[in-house]
Amino acid sequence: xxxxxxxxxxxxxxxxxxxxxxxxxxxxxxxxxxxxxxxxxxxxxxxxxxxxxxxxxxxxxxxxxxxxxxxxxxxxxxxxxxxxxxxxxxxxxxxxxxxxxxxxxxxxxxxxx
Numbered sequence: 055x056x057x058x059x060x061x062x063x064x065x066x067x068x069x070x071x072x073x074x075x076x077x078x079x080x081x082x083x084x085x086x087x088x089x090x091x092x093x094x095x096x097x098x099x100x101x102x103x104x105x106x107x108x109x110x111x112x113x114x115x116x117x118x119x120x121x122x123x124x125x126x127x128x129x130x131x132x133x134x135x136x137x138x139x140x141x142x143x144x145x146x147x148x149x150x151x152x153x154x155x156x157x158x159x160x161x162x163x164x165x166x167x
Contacts, residue, residue, distance in 0.1 A: 069122050076118040077144070083111050084151050116144050 064072070087104065123136045 066126075069126070073119050073122045073140075076115045076122075077140070077147075079115045080112040080144075080151065081147060083107065084154075112144065112148050116141070119144070 087108075090099075119140045120137055123140055124133055126133065126136070128136075
């Protein structure tokens with residue numbers, strides 16, 4: 055319970071900044087991956103680590119966002135609404151990333167015309 059008390063003591067503006075940073079971290083990781091794929095050092099990073107982070111970062115971002123929402127000093131109805139919005143927006147964000155990744159993969163392995 056100490057963690058929730060600590061989260062509740064964070065000012066609203068700082069809590070919103072942390073929520074936004076955590077919420078956008080999967081997209082930032084994906085964009086960094088796209089940029090790093092063009093660099094020569096990208097071959098030295100194990101693929102298992104890249105895939106693991108691709109799966110773990112969205113889950114951790116969702117946990118951080120949901121805990122920040124739940125620790126807010128609002129009614130339970132607002133908490134549930136904000137948590138539902140966060141969950142749906144995270145799912146939409148991850149779906150868009152997967153669609154972009156699918157398009158990149160199809161383009162990379164398609165036959166030249």
